[in-house]
Amino acid sequence: MGWSVLAIGSWIGAEVGVFASAGIVYALGIEFWGWEEPTAGAQVVIYLLALGTAILSVTVVYRILRAKRRRDVFPIPPPPPRFSE
Numbered sequence: 001m002g003w004s005v006l007a008i009g010s011w012i013g014a015e016v017g018v019f020a021s022a023g024i025v026y027a028l029g030i031e032f033w034g035w036e037e038p039t040a041g042a043q044v045v046i047y048l049l050a051l052g053t054a055i056l057s058v059t060v061v062y063r064i065l066r067a068k069r070r071r072d073v074f075p076i077p078p079p080p081p082r083f084s085e
C-alpha cells in the first residue's frame with residue numbers, strides 16, 4: 001500500500017508542478033510581455049504536458065521500487081524431525 005500512496009503523490013505532485021509552472025510563465029508573460037490570456041489550444045497542450053509528466057513520474061517511482069530487493073520476512077524453518085527406530 002505504501003508504494004501506491006507514493007505513486008499517487010508523485011502523480012499529483014507532477015501535475016501540480018506543471019500547472020503551477022505554466023501559470024507562473026503565463027502570468028509573467030501577461031505582465032511583462034503583453035501576452036493574452038491562454039487559449040484553449042494552449043490549455044490542452046499544458047494539460048497533455050502535465051499528463052505526460054505525471055505518467056513519467058509514476059513510471060520512475062515504479063522502477064525504483066521494483067529495483068529494490070525484497071527482505072525475507074520469515075526466517076527459514078527448522079529441518080523436520082528425524083525419528084529413529
